[in-house]
Amino acid sequence: METHPRRRAAGHARAARSHGTVEPEHGATGVTPDTGLPLPGTRRRVPATVALPVIAALAFGCFTIFRVHAAGTKGGPAMLFGLCAAVVTGALGLWLVHFQSTMITEVRALAYGALFGASVGWNYSLGGETLLKSCGFGLGMGAVMFVVSLYLFRGHRVREPHGPHRPRTAHRTHLPERVHTAH
Known part of the structure; x- marks a missing residue:
């Protein structure tokens, strides 16, 4: 009976050594119970399905600013073109990534x-x-x-989020295997 509390203490020590991350398998939730805010020292990552379209939109907006500036439009109007391009392509990219699994x-x-x-x-x-x-x-x-x-x-x-559509191999029927006998 005495080993059970020791095992539990060893599990908590292992969770404490996890480099500041919260491990849900040890019963940790990552938020404070009273406020629901993230615990200090924990961070939430932005998923790639959000980060990649946003980064691509920002890069496209910067390229638009460069392209408009090179064509002769200077200052504020060039920045406005870039901002509009980033917002529109970012919104369309996020929409596309959101619905791509369907x-x-x-x-x-x-x-x-x-x-x-x-x-x-x-x-x-x-x-x-x-x-x-x-x-x-x-x-x-x-x-x-x-x-x-x-x-x-x-x-x-x-x-792919919904699995393969068309298998590369033909569907095999299950035939009985040949029985080999030794002579």
């Missing part, structure tokens, strides 16, 4: 290609290019993004 592979790749192609085509037009040239460039870049994302999604079928 899409089949080809539709998801097409959605990524459409978002990328439209964004790059619009950004290309900010440099003073013609509408036809900007549409062609955006269509080409969207097609490249479609092919690349389709390759990535099909190459990593195991990690």
Whole structure:
């Protein structure tokens, strides 16, 4: 009977040595019971499904500022173009990432290609290019993004949120195995 409290104490000591992280298997919750706020020393991570579209939107906004500034628009209007580009592409990117698990592979790749192609085509037009040239460039870049994302999604079928659609191997029927006898 005496070993049970020692085992429990050893488990708490192991939890205390976990480099400041909260381990739920030891009964810790990570929040204070009275206020519900995170405990001091614990941090919550932003999931990649939020961080990556936000980072991509910020990079696209900075590129838009550069593109508009290089075309001759200086100061505040260039910053406004960049801010609008970052907000719109960020919102569309977050929406796409949120709903991508409901899409089949080809539709998801097409959605990524459409978002990328439209964004790059619009950004290309900010440099003073013609509408036809900007549409062609955006269509080409969207097609490249479609092919690349389709390759990535099909190459990593195991990690898809809803599992593989089309198995690579044919479905085998279960036939009785041949019994080998020694002569």
